[in-house]
Amino acid sequence: MTFFLLPISLGRSVAHLNHYKNIIFVFGLAACVDNKEGVSTQKCSAERDCEKKKKKMEIGFLGLGIMGKAMALNLLHSGFKVTVWNRTLSKCDEFVEHGASIGETPAAVVKKCKYTIAMLSDPAAALSVVFDKDGVLEQISKGKGYIDMSTVDADTSAKISEAIVSKGGQFLEAPVSGSKKPAEDGQLIILAAGDEALYKESLPMFDVLGKKSFFLGKVGNGARMKLVVNMIMGSMMNAFSEGLTLASKSGLDPHTLLDVLDLGAIANPMFKMKGPSMIKNNYSPAFPLKHQQKDMRLALALGDEHALSMPIAAASNEAFKKARSMGLGDLDFSAVYETLKDLEH
Numbered sequence: 001m002t003f004f005l006l007p008i009s010l011g012r013s014v015a016h017l018n019h020y021k022n023i024i025f026v027f028g029l030a031a032c033v034d035n036k037e038g039v040s041t042q043k044c045s046a047e048r049d050c051e052k053k054k055k056k057m058e059i060g061f062l063g064l065g066i067m068g069k070a071m072a073l074n075l076l077h078s079g080f081k082v083t084v085w086n087r088t089l090s091k092c093d094e095f096v097e098h099g100a101s102i103g104e105t106p107a108a109v110v111k112k113c114k115y116t117i118a119m120l121s122d123p124a125a126a127l128s129v130v131f132d133k134d135g136v137l138e139q140i141s142k143g144k145g146y147i148d149m150s151t152v153d154a155d156t157s158a159k160i161s162e163a164i165v166s167k168g169g170q171f172l173e174a175p176v177s178g179s180k181k182p183a184e185d186g187q188l189i190i191l192a193a194g195d196e197a198l199y200k201e202s203l204p205m206f207d208v209l210g211k212k213s214f215f216l217g218k219v220g221n222g223a224r225m226k227l228v229v230n231m232i233m234g235s236m237m238n239a240f241s242e243g244l245t246l247a248s249k250s251g252l253d254p255h256t257l258l259d260v261l262d263l264g265a266i267a268n269p270m271f272k273m274k275g276p277s278m279i280k281n282n283y284s285p286a287f288p289l290k291h292q293q294k295d296m297r298l299a300l301a302l303g304d305e306h307a308l309s310m311p312i313a314a315a316s317n318e319a320f321k322k323a324r325s326m327g328l329g330d331l332d333f334s335a336v337y338e339t340l341k342d343l344e345h
């Protein structure tokens, strides 16, 4: 632990508090705590050095959707210099008032920045941003790193990695666990794999974006881990929806079901957070259902590779597909609950 004097600053917004999330106040002294697999803000000998390091890091950010927006804002509020790009370019404008620059194309962003992060919807988007005209590949070169944090399959990640490395660049996949709120609060769980040197260089950024980073080895392992986690999550959401529906059909109060669940062995943050809004039919999107169905599909493809029978995941995928066919793809993935109500009529 490194101790240093810190001026006490109160009354900041949550985003600004994110700077200090690794800092514990002890009688006017503060300690940088290592909570990131052996690496964290303690790498800097003092907060002053961390700030200098951040200001020197020119970071590109591609994809300002639900997750990308929160992540790019956290980087900006933590003192990084950030250049943003989004396919719908007008979404970049609001970032300028937070100190960001705008890049006209992915290539322009990579040209300007030593490190570029991408947070895009799916494999097609991740490939397009790299390989299409004005894409990342046109400007990636030795000394530049590309960090794809989108949820994609291992093959997509490998294709991108090979292309980046063939141009002399470094590649890291780093999908995340955690949704809109953890992204806003800098509390994501980062599942990185690929170039280990780039992983280590990325830790000052990951310290801002997440609460824990894992380095999982070769390219593809981050994607695989993420798909396994989301396959479990999607299956749980379907079991939960069936439980809520069965409780209602049986004349039980679904709120009481939530209370019972929360006290027992299967209590979990997802039931606790999503349950009350599901009961109110509120599906304001944190994790869009279309992305959850994409993840189920990709996880099932991973199961195919290993001839693994996954009947629960397969049934859950069908439910998410049905929800998409009902026009619910842009709502939160908890809207899969609606498919059961549809069956009631």
Ligand SMILES: NC(=O)C1=CN([C@@H]2O[C@H](COP(=O)(O)OP(=O)(O)OC[C@H]3O[C@@H](n4cnc5c(N)ncnc54)[C@H](OP(=O)(O)O)[C@@H]3O)[C@@H](O)[C@H]2O)C=CC1
Pocket: 062, 063, 064, 065, 066, 067, 068, 086, 087, 088, 089, 091, 119, 120, 121, 122, 124, 125, 128, 129, 149, 150, 151, 152, 176, 177, 178, 179, 180, 286, 287, 288, 291, 292
């Ligand atoms: N939301 C969540 O809770 C979580 C999401 N994820 C994953 O993170 C990624 C982003 O998710 P999220 O932010 O929710 O998604 P959004 O749908 O909110 O944003 C998707 C982003 O991808 C861009 N995009 C889509 N298609 C293309 C394309 N062909 N070319 C270039 N850009 C494209 C969109 O641009 P445009 O604005 O122009 O449409 C937008 O910036 C996904 O892979 C998702 O699975 C991971 C953890 C949690």
Ligand SMILES: O=CCCC(=O)O
Pocket: 151, 176, 177, 178, 179, 230, 287
């Ligand atoms: O990919 C989305 C994951 C959402 C979550 O972990 O809550």
